[in-house]
Amino acid sequence: MRRRSGCFRAVLNSAVKEEEMGMEPALSIETLDWNQLWKQDRGGDRRKDDREFWDRRAPSFAKVAGADTYAETFLRILNPEPDWNVLDVGCAAGTLAVPLAARVRSITALDFSPVMIDLLSARCRDAGIANVAPRVASWEDDWRALGLSTHDIAIASRSLAVDDLQAALTKLNSFARKRVCISCPVGSGPFDRRVFEAVGRECKPSPDYIYTYNLLYQMGIYANVSFVAKPIRKSFANEEEAFESLSWMLDEMSGTEESRLRQFVAEHLIPDGGRWTMDYERQVRWAIMWWDKEIA
Numbered sequence: 060m061r062r063r064s065g066c067f068r069a070v071l072n073s074a075v076k077e078e079e080m081g082m083e084p085a086l087s088i089e090t091l092d093w094n095q096l097w098k099q100d101r102g103g104d105r106r107k108d109d110r111e112f113w114d115r116r117a118p119s120f121a122k123v124a125g126a127d128t129y130a131e132t133f134l135r136i137l138n139p140e141p142d143w144n145v146l147d148v149g150c151a152a153g154t155l156a157v158p159l160a161a162r163v164r165s166i167t168a169l170d171f172s173p174v175m176i177d178l179l180s181a182r183c184r185d186a187g188i189a190n191v192a193p194r195v196a197s198w199e200d201d202w203r204a205l206g207l208s209t210h211d212i213a214i215a216s217r218s219l220a221v222d223d224l225q226a227a228l229t230k231l232n233s234f235a236r237k238r239v240c241i242s243c244p245v246g247s248g249p250f251d252r253r254v255f256e257a258v259g260r261e262c263k264p265s266p267d268y269i270y271t272y273n274l275l276y277q278m279g280i281y282a283n284v285s286f287v288a289k290p291i292r293k294s295f296a297n298e299e300e301a302f303e304s305l306s307w308m309l310d311e312m313s314g315t316e317e318s319r320l321r322q323f324v325a326e327h328l329i330p331d332g333g334r335w336t337m338d339y340e341r342q343v344r345w346a347i348m349w350w351d352k353e354i355a
C-alpha cells in the first residue's frame with residue numbers, strides 16, 4: 060500500500076470515487092487542487108494574519124522591514140520603468156513603495172491595516188514623496204467598487220496571507236496590464252523553529268511558495284522564480300528588546316511560554332560590541348515570482 064500524507068487528501072472527486080471502490084486513487088498533476096491544499100494547510104482559525112495583529116505589529120515591522128537588502132533585491136528583479144504605475148498590495152509602511160517611488164510614475168499602495176497606512180503616509184510626507192497614494196483596503200475588498208483601475212504592474216511582496224489564494228492571484232493578475240511580481244516564504248520563512256521548540260509549541264508555518272507556484276501553473280501562468288536567502292542575526296540593545304523581537308511569532312503566549320521564551324533569550328544572547336546578538340544565525344528564504352502578461 061502507498062502511504063498518503065494529509066496533503067494528498069485534497070484530490071478531485073474521481074480519485075475519491077476510486078478510493079470508495081477500494082482502489083488506490085491515482086495522484087496526478089491534474090488532480091491535485093493546490094488552492095484546496097493551501098486552504099487545508101493554512102488552517103481555518105488563523106488569528107495571526109488579522110488586521111489587529113498587523114496594526115499592533117506595524118511600528119516594529121516598519122522599523123526592520125527596510126533595514127536589509129530584501130527590498131533592493133525585489134526591486135532589482137521587478138526592473139522598474141519610469142512610466143509605470145504600480146499597484147502594491149499589502150504595502151505595509153512602504154517597504155517597497157518608498158524606494159520605488161523615485162523610479163516609477165505613480166504607486167497605489169493598499170493595506171488593510173490603518174496603522175500601516177498612517178505610517179506610510181507619514182513617511183511619504185516626511186520624504187516629500189507625492190506620487191504614492193496610500194489606501195486602506197484588503198485583498199477581499201471589491202477593488203473596482205473602491206475606484207481602482209488596472210495598473211501597468213501589480214506587486215504583492217510577502218503579503219499573500221489570504222484564505223483563497225486562487226481568488227487573490229486571479230484578482231492581482233487582472234489588475235496588471237504588463238507584469239506581476241509577488242514573493243512568498245520558502246519553508247518556514249521568517250519563523251524561527253528554535254523559538255517554537257523553546258516554548259514547547261509545534262512550528263506550523265503557513266504554506267510556502269510551492270503551493271503558489273504550482274497553483275499559478277494550474278492557472279496557466281508559468282512564473283519566473285528567484286530565491287533570496289537572507290542570513291538573520293539581529294542586534295539588540297538589551298534582553299527585553301530581544302524578547303520583544305521574537306515574541307511576534309507566538310500569538311497569545313501563556314505565562315509558562317513567556318518565561319520559557321525569556322529563558323531561551325537569556326541562554327542565547329551574547330555580547331556584541333556594546334550591544335547583544337543571538338549566538339546563532341539563521342537563513343530566511345523568500346521566493347520572488349514574476350510573469351509578464353503577454354507571455355504568461
Ligand SMILES: C[S@@+](CC[C@H](N)C(=O)[O-])C[C@H]1O[C@@H](n2cnc3c(N)ncnc32)[C@H](O)[C@@H]1O
Pocket residue numbers: 108113124148149150151152154155169170171172175196197198199215216217218220221
Ligand atoms: C509581511 S508584511 C509585508 C509588507 C511589505 N509588502 C513587505 O514586503 O515588507 C504583510 C502586509 O500585508 C498586509 N496584509 C495582510 N493581510 C492582508 C489583507 N487581507 N489585505 C490587505 N493587506 C493585508 C499586512 O497588514 C502587512 O502590512
